[in-house]
Amino acid sequence: VPAGTAPGAFISTTSELTSGGLVVAPPASATLTIEPPPLFAKAFTASPIPAGAITTLAFTIDNSASALAATDLVFSDPLPAGLVVADPANPGSTCDGAILAVPGSGTIEFSGGNVAANASCALSVEVRALAEGVLTNTTGSVSSSSGLSAPATADLTVLPAPAPGFTKNFSPDSLPMGDLSELTLTIDNSAALLDATGLAFNDPLPVGMLIVSPSNATNGCGGTLTAPDGGVNVQLSGGTVAAGATCQIRINVATTTAGALVNTTSALSFSLGSSPAASATLTARAAPGFTKVFAPNPVAAGGVSQLTFTIDNSAELVSADSLTFDDPLPVGLRIAAPANASTTCTGGTLTAPDGATQIDYAGGSVAAGAVCSAAAATPSPKWRRCLQPTSSARRRPI
Numbered sequence: 001v002p003a004g005t006a007p008g009a010f011i012s013t014t015s016e017l018t019s020g021g022l023v024v025a026p027p028a029s030a031t032l033t034i035e036p037p038p039l040f041a042k043a044f045t046a047s048p049i050p051a052g053a054i055t056t057l058a059f060t061i062d063n064s065a066s067a068l069a070a071t072d073l074v075f076s077d078p079l080p081a082g083l084v085v086a087d088p089a090n091p092g093s094t095c096d097g098a099i100l101a102v103p104g105s106g107t108i109e110f111s112g113g114n115v116a117a118n119a120s121c122a123l124s125v126e127v128r129a130l131a132e133g134v135l136t137n138t139t140g141s142v143s144s145s146s147g148l149s150a151p152a153t154a155d156l157t158v159l160p161a162p163a164p165g166f167t168k169n170f171s172p173d174s175l176p177m178g179d180l181s182e183l184t185l186t187i188d189n190s191a192a193l194l195d196a197t198g199l200a201f202n203d204p205l206p207v208g209m210l211i212v213s214p215s216n217a218t219n220g221c222g223g224t225l226t227a228p229d230g231g232v233n234v235q236l237s238g239g240t241v242a243a244g245a246t247c248q249i250r251i252n253v254a255t256t257t258a259g260a261l262v263n264t265t266s267a268l269s270f271s272l273g274s275s276p277a278a279s280a281t282l283t284a285r286a287a288p289g290f291t292k293v294f295a296p297n298p299v300a301a302g303g304v305s306q307l308t309f310t311i312d313n314s315a316e317l318v319s320a321d322s323l324t325f326d327d328p329l330p331v332g333l334r335i336a337a338p339a340n341a342s343t344t345c346t347g348g349t350l351t352a353p354d355g356a357t358q359i360d361y362a363g364g365s366v367a368a369g370a371v372c373s374a375a376a377a378t379p380s381p382k383w384r385r386c387l388q389p390t391s392s393a394r395r396r397p398i
Contacts, residue, residue, distance in 0.1 A: 037147040038063040051161035052193025073113030082131030095121035199239030208257030221247035255284035336377035345372035352376040
């Protein structure tokens with residue numbers, strides 16, 4: 001008589017035994033016990049986890065309610081999208097049998113297992129989450145000598161992966177208008193457990209800034225970098241930065257107008273989301289005004305006039321530093337003795353030796369919004385009247 005499929009104790013009772021119409025024996029009775037198949041359960045040992053993290057997927061085969069051993073245990077577990085076997089998988093089993101769990105694959109197989117009567121056994125495989133959300137994992141049924149065990153289900157909650165940091169800076173960030181500065185864009189994925197792929201951004205340079213020629217562009221982020229010489233836009237598409245790593249893009253730029261030029265990118269998009277836009281300011285300084293004047297002017301022959309140099313930085317928001325000039329005086333002029341040389345500029349060295357024919361200044365500065373000056377006295381040449389043989393007179397310098 002084949003056994004039924006439902007577990008339990010089944011009592012079979014006959015009618016009375018008769019012979020020749022007479023009851024010769026009471027009814028006969030017997031009980032058949034059908035043992036249940038093992039219970040099958042699964043769980044993730046850590047949940048929630050961040051995207052990219054590894055957790056252990058544990059299976060339990062519980063045969064404690066059965067007086068029979070369950071042999072030839074077999075099941076398959078198709079992992080949901082976004083979950084793969086980790087590398088290494090580190091499979092383990094107390095159920096005998098063999099676990100097939102290829103790193104990077106989406107399926108776990110088990111076959112040939114056994115669990116003793118009134119006992120339990122367990123299996124485990126490490127898995128890695130590649131996508132955020134609630135990942136529901138349901139196995140197939142477990143088949144064994146004791147029949148079919150129902151499928152097991154468990155949920156894994158995967159938190160969003162940290163977005164890469166996206167920053168930019170200019171070096172130097174303040175310079176005379178027209179000079180070169182290096183623009184550096186940094187994508188920082190050092191806090192993530194997953195590679196950030198499909199990196200893309202657009203960086204329109206502000207009015208008054210352009211990519212120089214040659215740009216000397218370097219790209220450590222892969223993909224396609226577009227930064228044409230003389231252009232005003234930088235683009236990246238298809239880039240990649242590995243988990244735990246940082247990459248940079250460098251480009252030389254220059255300014256064509258003075259002022260604080262604010263440069264803001266688009267958001268950085270990548271395979272799992274986006275990062276906020278990056279912004280930096282490059283301050284381009286216009287050249288200070290530079291004038292000179294003699295006072296008094298005019299003067300009589302042999303008189304003294306003060307030569308004053310004025311450096312006007314009143315229209316600028318940053319100081320003008322390392323000021324340097326020299327002034328070779330024309331023939332017929334020299335520095336007075338005493339020169340009474342002086343400067344209101346900050347620091348630097350004003351050189352105006354008594355009787356010399358050149359004035360030099362080096363190393364000074366003038367603050368933002370300020371004016372400074374340097375001055376020295378210069379005598380005009382002397383003239384005298386000389387009698388000539390023809391009685392005509394001529395003035396000559398002495």
